[in-house]
Amino acid sequence: MDTASADSAQSAYALGAVTVASSPQERFSEYLQSKGKRITQQRRILVDHVFERHDHFDADELIANLSRSQQECEEGRKVSRPTVYRTLNELVEAGLLRRMTLSGRSVYEHDYGYPQHDHLHCTKCDKLIEFQSEELKQLRQAVANEHGFRVTGHRLIVSGICEPCGRNRHRGKSPLDLI
Amino acid sequence: MDTASADSAQSAYALGAVTVASSPQERFSEYLQSKGKRITQQRRILVDHVFERHDHFDADELIANLSRSQQECEEGRKVSRPTVYRTLNELVEAGLLRRMTLSGRSVYEHDYGYPQHDHLHCTKCDKLIEFQSEELKQLRQAVANEHGFRVTGHRLIVSGICEPCGRNRHRGKSPLDLI
DNA sequence: ATGGGTGCAAAGTATTTGCACAAGC
DNA sequence: GCTTGTGCAAATACTTTGCACCCAT
Numbered sequence: 001m002d003t004a005s006a007d008s009a010q011s012a013y014a015l016g017a018v019t020v021a022s023s024p025q026e027r028f029s030e031y032l033q034s035k036g037k038r039i040t041q042q043r044r045i046l047v048d049h050v051f052e053r054h055d056h057f058d059a060d061e062l063i064a065n066l067s068r069s070q071q072e073c074e075e076g077r078k079v080s081r082p083t084v085y086r087t088l089n090e091l092v093e094a095g096l097l098r099r100m101t102l103s104g105r106s107v108y109e110h111d112y113g114y115p116q117h118d119h120l121h122c123t124k125c126d127k128l129i130e131f132q133s134e135e136l137k138q139l140r141q142a143v144a145n146e147h148g149f150r151v152t153g154h155r156l157i158v159s160g161i162c163e164p165c166g167r168n169r170h171r172g173k174s175p176l177d178l179i
Numbered sequence: 180m181d182t183a184s185a186d187s188a189q190s191a192y193a194l195g196a197v198t199v200a201s202s203p204q205e206r207f208s209e210y211l212q213s214k215g216k217r218i219t220q221q222r223r224i225l226v227d228h229v230f231e232r233h234d235h236f237d238a239d240e241l242i243a244n245l246s247r248s249q250q251e252c253e254e255g256r257k258v259s260r261p262t263v264y265r266t267l268n269e270l271v272e273a274g275l276l277r278r279m280t281l282s283g284r285s286v287y288e289h290d291y292g293y294p295q296h297d298h299l300h301c302t303k304c305d306k307l308i309e310f311q312s313e314e315l316k317q318l319r320q321a322v323a324n325e326h327g328f329r330v331t332g333h334r335l336i337v338s339g340i341c342e343p344c345g346r347n348r349h350r351g352k353s354p355l356d357l358i
Numbered sequence: 359a360t361g362g363g364t365g366c367a368a369a370g371t372a373t374t375t376g377c378a379c380a381a382g383c
Numbered sequence: 384g385c386t387t388g389t390g391c392a393a394a395t396a397c398t399t400t401g402c403a404c405c406c407a408t
Contacts, residue, residue: 101280148342156335163327259365
Protein backbone atom coordinates (compact mmCIF):
# COMPACT_ATOMS: atom_id res chain seq x y z
CA MET A 1 0.00 0.00 0.00
CA ASP A 2 2.63 2.53 1.05
CA THR A 3 6.36 2.16 1.15
CA ALA A 4 6.86 5.17 3.38
CA SER A 5 8.50 3.83 6.51
CA ALA A 6 10.37 1.04 4.81
CA ASP A 7 13.57 2.04 6.53
CA SER A 8 12.13 3.60 9.68
CA ALA A 9 12.93 0.61 11.83
CA GLN A 10 16.63 1.24 11.91
CA SER A 11 17.39 2.08 15.53
CA ALA A 12 14.57 2.20 18.06
CA TYR A 13 11.41 0.30 17.38
CA ALA A 14 8.39 2.31 18.44
CA LEU A 15 5.26 0.42 19.23
CA GLY A 16 2.29 2.25 20.65
CA ALA A 17 3.48 3.72 23.91
CA VAL A 18 6.23 1.17 24.35
CA THR A 19 9.65 1.46 22.78
CA VAL A 20 12.02 -1.44 22.83
CA ALA A 21 15.75 -1.22 22.49
CA SER A 22 16.34 -3.12 19.27
CA SER A 23 14.43 -3.09 16.01
CA PRO A 24 13.17 -6.28 14.39
CA GLN A 25 16.07 -5.96 11.99
CA GLU A 26 18.58 -5.92 14.83
CA ARG A 27 16.82 -8.70 16.63
CA PHE A 28 16.77 -10.84 13.52
CA SER A 29 20.43 -10.11 12.86
CA GLU A 30 21.26 -11.32 16.34
CA TYR A 31 19.34 -14.51 15.70
CA LEU A 32 20.98 -15.08 12.33
CA GLN A 33 24.46 -14.52 13.70
CA SER A 34 23.82 -16.83 16.62
CA LYS A 35 22.94 -19.49 14.07
CA GLY A 36 25.82 -18.76 11.75
CA LYS A 37 23.37 -17.51 9.15
CA ARG A 38 23.84 -14.48 6.97
CA ILE A 39 22.15 -11.13 6.74
CA THR A 40 21.07 -10.80 3.15
CA GLN A 41 19.21 -8.17 1.13
CA GLN A 42 16.22 -10.48 0.82
CA ARG A 43 15.98 -11.07 4.54
CA ARG A 44 16.27 -7.37 5.19
CA ILE A 45 13.59 -6.55 2.66
CA LEU A 46 11.26 -9.13 4.12
CA VAL A 47 11.72 -7.98 7.70
CA ASP A 48 11.08 -4.41 6.58
CA HIS A 49 7.88 -5.32 4.84
CA VAL A 50 6.66 -7.56 7.61
CA PHE A 51 7.19 -5.01 10.38
CA GLU A 52 6.18 -1.97 8.40
CA ARG A 53 2.61 -2.30 9.59
CA HIS A 54 1.10 -4.30 12.38
CA ASP A 55 -1.43 -6.60 10.87
CA HIS A 56 -2.10 -10.23 10.13
CA PHE A 57 -0.95 -11.64 6.83
CA ASP A 58 -0.17 -14.86 5.03
CA ALA A 59 2.63 -15.77 2.64
CA ASP A 60 0.67 -14.76 -0.44
CA GLU A 61 -0.25 -11.37 0.93
CA LEU A 62 3.37 -10.70 1.77
CA ILE A 63 4.47 -11.72 -1.70
CA ALA A 64 1.81 -9.49 -3.27
CA ASN A 65 2.88 -6.63 -1.03
CA LEU A 66 6.48 -7.16 -2.09
CA SER A 67 5.87 -7.15 -5.81
CA ARG A 68 3.79 -4.00 -5.46
CA SER A 69 6.46 -1.96 -3.76
CA GLN A 70 9.08 -3.36 -6.06
CA GLN A 71 7.25 -1.90 -9.01
CA GLU A 72 7.07 1.52 -7.38
CA CYS A 73 10.50 1.99 -5.93
CA GLU A 74 13.48 0.17 -7.32
CA GLU A 75 14.43 -1.81 -4.21
CA GLY A 76 17.15 -3.53 -6.19
CA ARG A 77 16.29 -7.20 -5.85
CA LYS A 78 13.11 -9.17 -5.80
CA VAL A 79 12.43 -11.97 -3.37
CA SER A 80 11.31 -15.36 -4.59
CA ARG A 81 8.45 -17.36 -3.17
CA PRO A 82 10.63 -20.08 -1.61
CA THR A 83 12.73 -17.42 0.09
CA VAL A 84 9.62 -15.83 1.53
CA TYR A 85 8.61 -19.16 3.05
CA ARG A 86 12.12 -19.87 4.29
CA THR A 87 12.41 -16.47 5.88
CA LEU A 88 8.97 -16.63 7.47
CA ASN A 89 10.03 -19.86 9.14
CA GLU A 90 13.21 -18.24 10.36
CA LEU A 91 11.27 -15.28 11.71
CA VAL A 92 9.02 -17.65 13.61
CA GLU A 93 12.02 -19.54 14.98
CA ALA A 94 13.62 -16.25 15.91
CA GLY A 95 10.53 -15.34 17.91
CA LEU A 96 9.75 -12.30 15.77
CA LEU A 97 6.62 -13.72 14.24
CA ARG A 98 3.91 -15.99 15.51
CA ARG A 99 2.35 -18.50 13.17
CA MET A 100 -1.34 -19.31 13.35
CA THR A 101 -3.17 -21.83 11.23
CA LEU A 102 -6.55 -20.60 10.10
CA SER A 103 -8.43 -23.20 8.06
CA GLY A 104 -5.44 -24.66 6.30
CA ARG A 105 -3.29 -21.64 5.50
CA SER A 106 -0.67 -20.14 7.76
CA VAL A 107 -1.32 -16.64 9.06
CA TYR A 108 1.45 -14.61 10.66
CA GLU A 109 1.55 -11.74 13.10
CA HIS A 110 4.15 -9.85 15.09
CA ASP A 111 5.38 -11.60 18.16
CA TYR A 112 8.35 -9.43 19.03
CA GLY A 113 7.84 -6.33 21.11
CA TYR A 114 4.15 -6.98 20.94
CA PRO A 115 2.07 -8.07 23.91
CA GLN A 116 0.65 -11.57 24.09
CA HIS A 117 -2.95 -11.56 22.94
CA ASP A 118 -5.66 -13.69 21.43
CA HIS A 119 -8.20 -13.36 18.67
CA LEU A 120 -11.82 -13.11 17.77
CA HIS A 121 -12.17 -14.57 14.31
CA CYS A 122 -15.14 -13.56 12.19
CA THR A 123 -16.06 -16.60 10.13
CA LYS A 124 -17.91 -14.37 7.70
CA CYS A 125 -15.31 -11.80 6.68
CA ASP A 126 -12.23 -13.55 8.15
CA LYS A 127 -11.33 -10.45 10.11
CA LEU A 128 -9.21 -10.96 13.22
CA ILE A 129 -9.82 -8.82 16.30
CA GLU A 130 -7.18 -8.91 18.99
CA PHE A 131 -7.84 -8.95 22.69
CA GLN A 132 -5.90 -9.50 25.86
CA SER A 133 -6.93 -11.28 28.99
CA GLU A 134 -4.96 -11.59 32.16
CA GLU A 135 -7.39 -14.18 33.50
CA LEU A 136 -6.60 -16.42 30.57
CA LYS A 137 -2.94 -16.57 31.52
CA GLN A 138 -3.85 -17.56 35.05
CA LEU A 139 -6.32 -20.10 33.76
CA ARG A 140 -3.85 -21.76 31.44
CA GLN A 141 -1.29 -21.99 34.22
CA ALA A 142 -3.80 -23.50 36.62
CA VAL A 143 -4.83 -26.14 34.10
CA ALA A 144 -1.25 -26.94 33.20
CA ASN A 145 -0.33 -27.42 36.84
CA GLU A 146 -3.10 -29.96 37.26
CA HIS A 147 -1.55 -32.06 34.51
CA GLY A 148 2.13 -31.64 35.29
CA PHE A 149 2.42 -29.78 32.02
CA ARG A 150 5.08 -27.18 31.35
CA VAL A 151 3.48 -24.38 29.34
CA THR A 152 5.37 -22.66 26.55
CA GLY A 153 2.48 -20.84 24.94
CA HIS A 154 -1.11 -20.97 23.88
CA ARG A 155 -3.47 -20.06 21.10
CA LEU A 156 -7.07 -19.08 21.64
CA ILE A 157 -9.33 -18.26 18.77
CA VAL A 158 -12.92 -17.36 19.53
CA SER A 159 -14.95 -17.71 16.37
CA GLY A 160 -18.22 -16.06 15.54
CA ILE A 161 -19.68 -13.11 13.69
CA CYS A 162 -18.26 -9.64 14.07
CA GLU A 163 -20.45 -6.63 14.65
CA PRO A 164 -20.46 -5.25 11.07
CA CYS A 165 -21.18 -8.68 9.60
CA GLY A 166 -23.91 -9.14 12.17
CA ARG A 167 -25.70 -6.10 10.73
CA ASN A 168 -25.39 -6.92 7.04
CA ARG A 169 -26.05 -10.58 7.36
CA HIS A 170 -26.75 -11.01 3.66
CA ARG A 171 -23.33 -10.07 2.36
CA GLY A 172 -20.32 -12.32 2.34
CA LYS A 173 -16.65 -11.44 2.17
CA SER A 174 -16.27 -7.82 1.17
CA PRO A 175 -13.16 -6.00 -0.01
CA LEU A 176 -13.94 -3.35 2.58
CA ASP A 177 -13.37 -5.75 5.45
CA LEU A 178 -9.63 -5.77 5.44
CA ILE A 179 -7.79 -7.79 8.00
CA MET B 180 -5.82 -52.19 17.08
CA ASP B 181 -8.97 -54.05 18.07
CA THR B 182 -12.17 -54.53 16.15
CA ALA B 183 -14.12 -55.60 19.20
CA SER B 184 -16.89 -53.09 19.66
CA ALA B 185 -17.32 -52.29 16.00
CA ASP B 186 -21.08 -52.73 16.24
CA SER B 187 -21.57 -51.79 19.88
CA ALA B 188 -22.97 -48.38 19.05
CA GLN B 189 -26.26 -49.64 17.70
CA SER B 190 -28.85 -48.38 20.17
CA ALA B 191 -27.74 -46.44 23.20
CA TYR B 192 -24.46 -44.59 23.05
CA ALA B 193 -22.58 -44.96 26.30
CA LEU B 194 -20.02 -42.35 27.11
CA GLY B 195 -18.34 -42.39 30.47
CA ALA B 196 -21.14 -41.94 32.95
CA VAL B 197 -23.41 -40.21 30.46
CA THR B 198 -25.69 -42.05 28.08
CA VAL B 199 -27.45 -40.20 25.30
CA ALA B 200 -30.55 -41.37 23.51
CA SER B 201 -29.23 -41.82 19.99
CA SER B 202 -26.00 -43.33 18.76
CA PRO B 203 -23.69 -41.52 16.37
CA GLN B 204 -25.08 -43.78 13.66
CA GLU B 205 -28.60 -42.65 14.36
CA ARG B 206 -27.59 -39.06 14.68
CA PHE B 207 -25.74 -39.19 11.37
CA SER B 208 -28.67 -40.91 9.71
CA GLU B 209 -30.91 -38.08 10.83
CA TYR B 210 -28.52 -35.57 9.36
CA LEU B 211 -28.21 -37.43 6.10
CA GLN B 212 -31.95 -37.82 5.69
CA SER B 213 -32.51 -34.16 6.49
CA LYS B 214 -30.14 -33.39 3.64
CA GLY B 215 -31.58 -35.93 1.22
CA LYS B 216 -28.38 -37.90 1.42
CA ARG B 217 -28.16 -41.66 1.64
CA ILE B 218 -27.00 -44.06 4.30
CA THR B 219 -24.38 -46.19 2.68
CA GLN B 220 -22.14 -49.04 3.83
CA GLN B 221 -19.11 -46.80 3.59
CA ARG B 222 -20.64 -44.12 5.77
CA ARG B 223 -21.70 -46.71 8.31
CA ILE B 224 -18.27 -48.28 8.41
CA LEU B 225 -16.64 -44.91 8.85
CA VAL B 226 -18.92 -43.83 11.66
CA ASP B 227 -18.32 -47.14 13.41
CA HIS B 228 -14.60 -46.78 13.20
CA VAL B 229 -14.59 -43.15 14.20
CA PHE B 230 -16.75 -43.65 17.28
CA GLU B 231 -15.33 -46.98 18.32
CA ARG B 232 -12.78 -45.31 20.53
CA HIS B 233 -12.59 -41.82 21.85
CA ASP B 234 -9.39 -40.35 20.60
CA HIS B 235 -7.94 -37.79 18.26
CA PHE B 236 -7.10 -38.83 14.75
CA ASP B 237 -6.42 -37.53 11.26
CA ALA B 238 -7.52 -38.77 7.87
CA ASP B 239 -4.48 -40.97 7.40
CA GLU B 240 -4.83 -42.64 10.75
CA LEU B 241 -8.45 -43.41 10.03
CA ILE B 242 -7.56 -44.87 6.65
CA ALA B 243 -4.82 -46.98 8.21
CA ASN B 244 -7.23 -48.13 10.90
CA LEU B 245 -9.75 -49.09 8.22
CA SER B 246 -7.40 -51.15 6.10
CA ARG B 247 -6.22 -52.99 9.19
CA SER B 248 -9.68 -54.15 10.27
CA GLN B 249 -10.58 -54.88 6.70
CA GLN B 250 -7.74 -57.36 6.51
CA GLU B 251 -8.81 -59.08 9.73
CA CYS B 252 -12.55 -59.34 9.40
CA GLU B 253 -14.15 -59.37 6.00
CA GLU B 254 -16.24 -56.20 6.34
CA GLY B 255 -17.35 -56.61 2.77
CA ARG B 256 -16.31 -53.31 1.23
CA LYS B 257 -13.36 -51.03 1.54
CA VAL B 258 -13.58 -47.29 1.73
CA SER B 259 -11.55 -45.11 -0.57
CA ARG B 260 -9.51 -42.14 0.43
CA PRO B 261 -11.77 -39.54 -1.22
CA THR B 262 -14.78 -41.03 0.53
CA VAL B 263 -13.03 -40.80 3.87
CA TYR B 264 -12.42 -37.11 3.30
CA ARG B 265 -15.96 -36.55 2.05
CA THR B 266 -17.45 -38.34 5.02
CA LEU B 267 -15.25 -36.58 7.54
CA ASN B 268 -16.52 -33.29 6.18
CA GLU B 269 -20.09 -34.50 6.48
CA LEU B 270 -19.48 -35.62 10.05
CA VAL B 271 -18.14 -32.21 10.89
CA GLU B 272 -21.14 -30.55 9.24
CA ALA B 273 -23.44 -32.90 11.09
CA GLY B 274 -21.88 -31.81 14.36
CA LEU B 275 -20.58 -35.28 15.19
CA LEU B 276 -16.94 -34.41 14.79
CA ARG B 277 -14.91 -31.33 15.48
CA ARG B 278 -12.05 -30.40 13.20
CA MET B 279 -8.87 -28.91 14.56
CA THR B 280 -5.86 -27.82 12.55
CA LEU B 281 -2.59 -28.79 14.14
CA SER B 282 0.42 -27.61 12.15
CA GLY B 283 -1.06 -28.10 8.71
CA ARG B 284 -3.00 -31.33 9.00
CA SER B 285 -6.59 -31.70 10.12
CA VAL B 286 -7.17 -33.53 13.38
CA TYR B 287 -10.62 -34.75 14.34
CA GLU B 288 -12.30 -35.60 17.61
CA HIS B 289 -15.76 -36.46 18.83
CA ASP B 290 -18.09 -33.54 19.20
CA TYR B 291 -21.39 -35.33 19.67
CA GLY B 292 -22.40 -36.44 23.11
CA TYR B 293 -19.08 -35.22 24.34
CA PRO B 294 -18.60 -32.17 26.49
CA GLN B 295 -16.93 -29.04 25.15
CA HIS B 296 -13.31 -29.04 26.13
CA ASP B 297 -9.89 -27.73 25.18
CA HIS B 298 -6.42 -29.15 24.84
CA LEU B 299 -2.94 -29.22 26.15
CA HIS B 300 -0.68 -30.03 23.22
CA CYS B 301 2.73 -31.54 23.90
CA THR B 302 5.04 -30.20 21.23
CA LYS B 303 7.45 -33.04 21.87
CA CYS B 304 5.28 -36.14 21.46
CA ASP B 305 2.22 -34.44 19.90
CA LYS B 306 -0.04 -35.89 22.55
CA LEU B 307 -3.29 -34.05 23.21
CA ILE B 308 -4.63 -33.82 26.75
CA GLU B 309 -8.20 -32.66 27.18
CA PHE B 310 -9.42 -30.33 29.87
CA GLN B 311 -12.54 -28.40 30.64
CA SER B 312 -12.91 -24.97 32.10
CA GLU B 313 -16.10 -23.23 33.01
CA GLU B 314 -14.25 -19.96 33.51
CA LEU B 315 -13.11 -20.04 29.92
CA LYS B 316 -16.66 -20.00 28.64
CA GLN B 317 -17.44 -16.98 30.79
CA LEU B 318 -14.24 -15.32 29.70
CA ARG B 319 -14.94 -15.77 26.02
CA GLN B 320 -18.43 -14.40 26.42
CA ALA B 321 -17.19 -11.37 28.32
CA VAL B 322 -14.60 -10.59 25.65
CA ALA B 323 -17.10 -11.08 22.85
CA ASN B 324 -19.56 -8.72 24.48
CA GLU B 325 -16.96 -5.98 24.62
CA HIS B 326 -16.56 -6.22 20.86
CA GLY B 327 -20.18 -6.70 19.81
CA PHE B 328 -19.17 -10.15 18.63
CA ARG B 329 -21.57 -13.07 18.41
CA VAL B 330 -19.71 -16.20 19.55
CA THR B 331 -20.27 -19.51 17.82
CA GLY B 332 -17.35 -21.40 19.29
CA HIS B 333 -13.73 -21.29 20.27
CA ARG B 334 -10.51 -23.24 20.16
CA LEU B 335 -7.85 -23.08 22.83
CA ILE B 336 -4.66 -25.02 22.57
CA VAL B 337 -2.12 -24.66 25.33
CA SER B 338 1.22 -25.88 24.06
CA GLY B 339 4.14 -27.09 26.09
CA ILE B 340 5.80 -30.24 27.33
CA CYS B 341 3.81 -33.01 28.92
CA GLU B 342 4.88 -34.65 32.14
CA PRO B 343 6.39 -37.85 30.65
CA CYS B 344 8.33 -35.88 28.03
CA GLY B 345 9.48 -33.52 30.75
CA ARG B 346 11.17 -36.46 32.48
CA ASN B 347 12.87 -38.04 29.48
CA ARG B 348 13.92 -34.85 27.83
CA HIS B 349 16.39 -36.57 25.54
CA ARG B 350 13.93 -38.71 23.62
CA GLY B 351 11.78 -37.52 20.76
CA LYS B 352 8.53 -38.90 19.41
CA SER B 353 8.06 -42.45 20.67
CA PRO B 354 5.64 -45.13 19.50
CA LEU B 355 4.58 -45.49 23.11
CA ASP B 356 3.15 -41.99 23.24
CA LEU B 357 -0.10 -42.61 21.45
CA ILE B 358 -2.48 -39.74 20.89
C1' DA C 359 -35.44 -47.03 -11.95
C1' DT C 360 -33.04 -43.12 -10.73
C1' DG C 361 -30.44 -39.81 -8.51
C1' DG C 362 -27.03 -39.60 -5.23
C1' DG C 363 -22.45 -42.18 -3.87
C1' DT C 364 -18.10 -44.31 -4.69
C1' DG C 365 -13.62 -45.31 -6.57
C1' DC C 366 -10.14 -44.09 -9.46
C1' DA C 367 -7.03 -40.95 -11.14
C1' DA C 368 -6.08 -36.45 -11.83
C1' DA C 369 -6.26 -31.65 -10.29
C1' DG C 370 -5.61 -28.18 -6.76
C1' DT C 371 -3.35 -25.56 -3.10
C1' DA C 372 0.13 -24.49 0.17
C1' DT C 373 4.61 -25.30 1.21
C1' DT C 374 9.29 -27.52 0.80
C1' DT C 375 13.50 -29.08 -1.56
C1' DG C 376 17.58 -30.10 -4.98
C1' DC C 377 20.68 -27.90 -7.53
C1' DA C 378 23.40 -24.35 -10.05
C1' DC C 379 24.53 -19.76 -9.64
C1' DA C 380 25.21 -15.61 -6.66
C1' DA C 381 26.59 -13.27 -2.60
C1' DG C 382 27.95 -12.43 2.44
C1' DC C 383 31.63 -12.84 5.65
C1' DG D 384 37.51 -18.06 -1.29
C1' DC D 385 34.66 -20.73 0.95
C1' DT D 386 30.20 -21.42 2.64
C1' DT D 387 25.64 -20.13 2.96
C1' DG D 388 21.57 -18.11 0.38
C1' DT D 389 18.71 -17.63 -3.59
C1' DG D 390 15.92 -18.58 -7.56
C1' DC D 391 14.04 -21.75 -10.40
C1' DA D 392 11.45 -25.69 -11.12
C1' DA D 393 10.14 -29.81 -9.53
C1' DA D 394 8.63 -32.41 -5.54
C1' DT D 395 5.77 -33.11 -1.63
C1' DA D 396 1.74 -33.39 1.41
C1' DC D 397 -2.88 -33.02 2.02
C1' DT D 398 -7.28 -32.54 0.22
C1' DT D 399 -10.76 -31.97 -3.47
C1' DT D 400 -12.93 -32.98 -7.97
C1' DG D 401 -14.51 -35.06 -12.71
C1' DC D 402 -16.33 -38.92 -14.43
C1' DA D 403 -18.03 -43.75 -15.23
C1' DC D 404 -20.10 -47.25 -12.74
C1' DC D 405 -22.78 -48.75 -8.50
C1' DC D 406 -26.32 -48.96 -5.00
C1' DA D 407 -29.86 -47.16 -1.53
C1' DT D 408 -34.30 -45.63 -1.81
